[in-house]
Amino acid sequence: MRASVIQIAVDEGESVESRRWRVASLVREQAGADLVVLPELWTTGAFAYEEFGREAEPLDGPTYEAMAKAASDAGVWLHAGSIPERDPEGPLYNTSLVFSPSGDLAAAYRKIHRFGFDKGEAVLMGAGAELVTVRLPGTVLGLSTCYDLRFPELFRSLVDAGAETLVVSAGWPERRRSHWTLLAQARAVENQSFVVACGTAGTHAGVPQAGHSIVVDPWGEVLAEAGADEEVLTVEFDPGKVATTREQFPALKDRLLGLEPPRRP
Numbered sequence: 001m002r003a004s005v006i007q008i009a010v011d012e013g014e015s016v017e018s019r020r021w022r023v024a025s026l027v028r029e030q031a032g033a034d035l036v037v038l039p040e041l042w043t044t045g046a047f048a049y050e051e052f053g054r055e056a057e058p059l060d061g062p063t064y065e066a067m068a069k070a071a072s073d074a075g076v077w078l079h080a081g082s083i084p085e086r087d088p089e090g091p092l093y094n095t096s097l098v099f100s101p102s103g104d105l106a107a108a109y110r111k112i113h114r115f116g117f118d119k120g121e122a123v124l125m126g127a128g129a130e131l132v133t134v135r136l137p138g139t140v141l142g143l144s145t146c147y148d149l150r151f152p153e154l155f156r157s158l159v160d161a162g163a164e165t166l167v168v169s170a171g172w173p174e175r176r177r178s179h180w181t182l183l184a185q186a187r188a189v190e191n192q193s194f195v196v197a198c199g200t201a202g203t204h205a206g207v208p209q210a211g212h213s214i215v216v217d218p219w220g221e222v223l224a225e226a227g228a229d230e231e232v233l234t235v236e237f238d239p240g241k242v243a244t245t246r247e248q249f250p251a252l253k254d255r256l257l258g259l260e261p262p263r264r265p
């Protein structure tokens with residue numbers, strides 16, 4: 001499997017329209033890859049809270065159209081990162097879109113864990129409630145977005161649903177870069193899965209982004225890691241390594257489910 005992880009720089013000097021156009025042509029340049037992955041909320045920037053409402057679009061809005069076309073022009077599976085989705089009957093959602101090589105929507109995932117505690121995304125957007133996996137030739141993707149990375153139970157549930165390649169589309173800040181790398185490796189090791197994690201570069205809303213998109217194998221080895229700037233990270237991996245790792249070191253079979261809580265004295 002050949003994957004291209006497009007670590008886009010999100011800076012305020014570029015309009016959303018120009019960035020959309022630029023990203024579509026970067027996706028087209030990845031013809032020959034099996035899977036292309038984009039970051040979280042790359043139209044606005046994940047921390048540009050004031051832009052969420054202004055730039056929100058329906059699921060099938062301009063980003064959907066541009067990315068569906070780019071996926072079919074390149075003939076790739078495209079995880080198109082996420083958009084601020086305007087649901088006509090509900091709140092905004094942070095929604096990731098996955099397109100097949102013919103440009104059809106294969107999946108949409110609404111971010112479950114919203115970042116910001118009592119402000120920002122956590123109050124501006126609704127929470128998704130559904131796990132999403134996508135079957136590709138050779139592997140099953142499990143979808144997640146940024147802050148989700150801190151919640152191991154989500155990833156374990158994705159594995160229980162058949163996921164073998166855990167995709168994390170993110171806008172992770174430089175301030176907590178060490179957590180990003182550590183958590184990406186932890187999710188790979190504990191779930192004996194590939195992790196393909198795509199972040200953003202640049203600075204938006206005064207928040208410098210970590211970059212350092214990373215691809216980790218089911219043994220926890222880092223197969224590829226980007227630097228801090230805009231970059232297309234390309235990597236080849238053998239999806240069969242998930243099955244061999246799970247067979248040769250069958251730790252997932254030793255899970256103890258349904259443990260009793262401690263008794264109060």
Ligand SMILES: NC(=O)CCC(=O)C(=O)O
Pocket residue numbers: 040046114115145146147148150170171172173176179
């Ligand atoms: N956009 C996000 O979810 C940011 C997450 C983050 O900064 C963190 O978990 O730390």
